[in-house]
Amino acid sequence: MKNDISIVLSGEAGQGIRTVELLIIRALKNSGYNVFSTAELMSRVRGGNNTTEIRVSNEKIEAYVNEIDILIVLSKNAIFRIENRLTKDTIIIGQDNFIEEKYKNGQYIIKYIELSSLAKEVGGLIYSNVIIYGLLAGIFDVNINLLKESITKYFSTKGKEITDNNINAVIKGIEKGKELKLGIQVEKAEKIKNQVVLSGTESIGIGALAGGCNFIATYPMSPSTGVIHYLAKHSKEFGVVVEQAEDEISAINMIQGAWYAGARAMTTTSGGGFALMEEGISNAGMAEVPIVIHLAQRPGPSTGLPTKTEQGDLNLALYAGHGEFPRIIFTPGNFTDGIYLTQKAFNLADKFQVPVIILTDQFYIDSFQSIEPIDFNDFKLEYFVTKTDKDYKRYKNTEDGISPRGIPMQGDGFVRFDSHEHDEGGFITEYPDIRTKMVDKRLKKLESYSKESIDAEIIGSKNYKTLIIGWGSTYGVIKETIEKLNDNDLAFAYFKQVYPLPNNTKEILSKAKKLIIIENNATSQFGQLIKRYTGVEFTKHILKYNGMPFSIEEIIEKLKEI
Amino acid sequence: MKTNFDFDQIPETGWCPGCGNFAILKVIKEALDELNIDPQKLVISAGIGQAAKTSQYINSNCFNGLHGRALPVATGIKASNPDLIVVAEGGDGDMYGEGGNHFIHAIRRNIDIVNIVHNNMVYGLTLGQASPTSRKEFKTPLQIDGVFSEPFNPIAVAISLGASFVARAFSGDMKQMKEILKEAVNHKGYALVDIFHPCVSFNKINNFKWFKDNTYYLNENYDNTDKMEALKKAFETDKFPLGVIYSNGKNKTFEENLIAYKNDKRPLYKREVDLEKIEKLLN
Numbered sequence: 001m002k003n004d005i006s007i008v009l010s011g012e013a014g015q016g017i018r019t020v021e022l023l024i025i026r027a028l029k030n031s032g033y034n035v036f037s038t039a040e041l042m043s044r045v046r047g048g049n050n051t052t053e054i055r056v057s058n059e060k061i062e063a064y065v066n067e068i069d070i071l072i073v074l075s076k077n078a079i080f081r082i083e084n085r086l087t088k089d090t091i092i093i094g095q096d097n098f099i100e101e102k103y104k105n106g107q108y109i110i111k112y113i114e115l116s117s118l119a120k121e122v123g124g125l126i127y128s129n130v131i132i133y134g135l136l137a138g139i140f141d142v143n144i145n146l147l148k149e150s151i152t153k154y155f156s157t158k159g160k161e162i163t164d165n166n167i168n169a170v171i172k173g174i175e176k177g178k179e180l181k182l183g184i185q186v187e188k189a190e191k192i193k194n195q196v197v198l199s200g201t202e203s204i205g206i207g208a209l210a211g212g213c214n215f216i217a218t219y220p221m222s223p224s225t226g227v228i229h230y231l232a233k234h235s236k237e238f239g240v241v242v243e244q245a246e247d248e249i250s251a252i253n254m255i256q257g258a259w260y261a262g263a264r265a266m267t268t269t270s271g272g273g274f275a276l277m278e279e280g281i282s283n284a285g286m287a288e289v290p291i292v293i294h295l296a297q298r299p300g301p302s303t304g305l306p307t308k309t310e311q312g313d314l315n316l317a318l319y320a321g322h323g324e325f326p327r328i329i330f331t332p333g334n335f336t337d338g339i340y341l342t343q344k345a346f347n348l349a350d351k352f353q354v355p356v357i358i359l360t361d362q363f364y365i366d367s368f369q370s371i372e373p374i375d376f377n378d379f380k381l382e383y384f385v386t387k388t389d390k391d392y393k394r395y396k397n398t399e400d401g402i403s404p405r406g407i408p409m410q411g412d413g414f415v416r417f418d419s420h421e422h423d424e425g426g427f428i429t430e431y432p433d434i435r436t437k438m439v440d441k442r443l444k445k446l447e448s449y450s451k452e453s454i455d456a457e458i459i460g461s462k463n464y465k466t467l468i469i470g471w472g473s474t475y476g477v478i479k480e481t482i483e484k485l486n487d488n489d490l491a492f493a494y495f496k497q498v499y500p501l502p503n504n505t506k507e508i509l510s511k512a513k514k515l516i517i518i519e520n521n522a523t524s525q526f527g528q529l530i531k532r533y534t535g536v537e538f539t540k541h542i543l544k545y546n547g548m549p550f551s552i553e554e555i556i557e558k559l560k561e562i
Numbered sequence: 563m564k565t566n567f568d569f570d571q572i573p574e575t576g577w578c579p580g581c582g583n584f585a586i587l588k589v590i591k592e593a594l595d596e597l598n599i600d601p602q603k604l605v606i607s608a609g610i611g612q613a614a615k616t617s618q619y620i621n622s623n624c625f626n627g628l629h630g631r632a633l634p635v636a637t638g639i640k641a642s643n644p645d646l647i648v649v650a651e652g653g654d655g656d657m658y659g660e661g662g663n664h665f666i667h668a669i670r671r672n673i674d675i676v677n678i679v680h681n682n683m684v685y686g687l688t689l690g691q692a693s694p695t696s697r698k699e700f701k702t703p704l705q706i707d708g709v710f711s712e713p714f715n716p717i718a719v720a721i722s723l724g725a726s727f728v729a730r731a732f733s734g735d736m737k738q739m740k741e742i743l744k745e746a747v748n749h750k751g752y753a754l755v756d757i758f759h760p761c762v763s764f765n766k767i768n769n770f771k772w773f774k775d776n777t778y779y780l781n782e783n784y785d786n787t788d789k790m791e792a793l794k795k796a797f798e799t800d801k802f803p804l805g806v807i808y809s810n811g812k813n814k815t816f817e818e819n820l821i822a823y824k825n826d827k828r829p830l831y832k833r834e835v836d837l838e839k840i841e842k843l844l845n
Contacts, residue, residue, distance in 0.1 A: 257638025262831025
């Protein structure tokens with residue numbers, strides 16, 4: 001029996017597919033299944049065709065697969081965009097009139113359900129999505145009380161009638177799901193029930209709060225906006241200043257004002273917005289203002305594909321801003337790292353007074369997965385604000401390049417930040433000698449950081465001959481592929497920090513005979529960076545830039561070619 | 563007279579002899595001093611330009627940031643520590659040109675800051691191009707046939723956007739300028755002080771005499787709480803009115819509206835992080 005099932009829900013925007021996703025992944029996890037889900041959306045609020053993939057497995061999963069085991073069709077024209085993902089074993093579940101004739105000539109297994117009439121029996125078409133929730137629960141082994149609880153909680157603000165109707169809908173769905181007798185039996189494990197389900201967005205939001213973030217200013221831009229929504233939702237509880245800025249230029253400057261006055265501030269944006277922030281990032285470099293930026297990539301250039309995924313903005317993050325100054329770039333590939341690295345970003349920004357960029361993408365941000373619980377006692381909040389004395393000099397030259405940072409009203413000195421080249425006191429200067437000293441001082445901070453730099457992680461065989469290199473959201477798909485192939489010669493080097501390059505970069509690369517780099521972009525931006533710093537040549541670049549994440553099948557196929 | 567805002571050693575300025583900025587600098591320091599403002603509590607957020615350099619010559623806290631961006635920085639500062647007295651300072655190009663979008667939205671937020679704009683109707687630091695407030699037909703090395711765009715009217719724009727305090731001063735009258743600045747600092751909410759001043763190097767048209775001839779004082783009976791009257795005054799351009807054109811301290815400020823201060827008045831830097839509570843979010 002197959003222990004790894006992929007389900008795809010396909011319908012129109014506005015049909016509540018996202019609600020089904022949110023409910024079912026938690027219900028499945030709480031029943032002891034490993035879950036992962038990812039949405040593929042069109043940039044519209046109603047209509048079109050949106051799909052969500054939900055994977056259910058007996059093992060840890062955190063990647064996208066191409067082949068569909070169960071397809072749930074929720075509207076007309078919901079199959080053609082994904083028909084190349086169907087196999088002879090795919091089970092299509094849907095209403096007769098939603099499934100086009102060409103799919104009905106015996107090449108797929110079709111199970112008809114009268115979704116519209118079932119929904120009308122409960123109270124209207126609006127209940128269709130919750131019937132699907134029940135149906136999926138019925139296909140798997142999910143406790144009915146658990147479902148009822150989840151409905152009561154989710155619809156708590158909608159009143160008794162709507163909640164009751166939804167409970168009836170979920171019950172009808174379960175009955176239907178069991179009736180289908182699909183014979184799916186994925187093994188469950190008790191320990192999974194203790195895991196937590198979250199989205200990529202939440203991983204950044206929780207990490208920020210754990211890092212002491214108490215200020216966020218943002219101009220909305222998909223797919224990054226979820227992070228400010230998350231902090232807004234929790235702003236009362238945690239006392240966070242949340243402001244929708246008039247543009248990204250304002251946002252990046254507001255957070256600098258906030259850090260200046262003693263807050264821990266961040267902004268969240270996507271490529272176009274980040275491009276507008278470049279001048280501000282450069283200011284943070286010169287005035288040595290700590291800042292934390294979450295950059296959720298989507299395919300560019302320009303407006304590009306607003307709701308799709310890509311790793312095309314590494315160079316943007318790397319080179320953003322005029323002039324020369326240090327920065328740190330993290331690229332979490334799983335949600336545990338997302339939380340840890342975002343938390344750490346605030347400590348590091350505070351300590352080194354540099355921009356710290358968390359680089360994610362649409363696939364990372366919009367996915368859900370279950371992770372092991374995190375012990376928050378592991379987190380340290382490290383504050384570096386110093387009390388100023390009368391002779392305080394903001395840009396005092398020190399051995400490690402880090403000048404003690406004061407804030408107004410904390411001590412007897414004045415805190416003078418300057419965007420011009422400045423002397424130690426923060427006053428405009430044009431003396432060549434001071435300029436040289438100040439450039440050196442700022443750049444020295446990167447050397448100082450290298451002592452705390454985060455190494456690349458090796459996953460797979462320790463005696464590898466072939467090393468696959470990946471960063472950010474390709475983590476899951478490469479890791480799962482490596483585990484599936486179980487090859488003694490093969491390992492995966494996961495870079496969760498891409499700049500500065502980790503201290504162990506040269507060492508891990510030199511052990512391999514073959515180097516393969518996998519990136520969700522067209523020009524292998526990280527490959528170029530590694531080559532520039534280490535001189536290594538890659539045997540192969542596996543690149544994808546059609547707006548979609550890599551699937552496991554795709555990576556296996558490409559590796560076979562080598 | 564030495565104020566609390568003077569340095570022990572007088573810094574060398576980047577201004578031309580006879581520049582209106584000298585009078586503005588002097589009056590700002592005196593006004594703050596007369597109001598007994600503690601220099602420790604003052605932050606000047608400045609942009610770039612000859613006017614924004616003022617921040618370099620005042621002995622207090624300052625964030626001399628980017629051209630056009632003084633208002634977002636000031637907003638971040640005030641929202642993080644409402645106990646600070648925050649002044650956003652720059653010239654007409656800085657605030658109304660490069661920072662135009664921020665000007666609009668800072669006013670809408672009604673953040674409790676003083677926004678001082680040195681308005682000499684010309685770009686000084688970049689050597690004499692037109693500014694948003696340059697009058698029509700003003701010739702420059704760039705606008706060689708003269709400016710043909712409508713001049714930006716900061717007073718009318720500010721009143722229209724609901725600014726709670728809008729004033730215009732002239733650097734040639736230090737006494738009135740000081741009174742206006744003091745009123746602006748005492749005002750609760752966003753306060754715009756647009757200061758006419760001559761640029762001796764690049765604006766030979768709108769010189770000291772021109773400002774003298776083309777301005778007048780609002781009379782004592784003028785009711786500056788009447789918004790429609792204020793708007794009428796804002797559109798007077800034959801002669802520009804000087805004084806507090808509009809004042810309304812009734813609206814809540816940005817900081818007062820922020821959720822973060824509803825149950826806790828402490829500035830952000832004084833707050834603790836409750837990791838246990840955050841851990842509970844993961845469920």
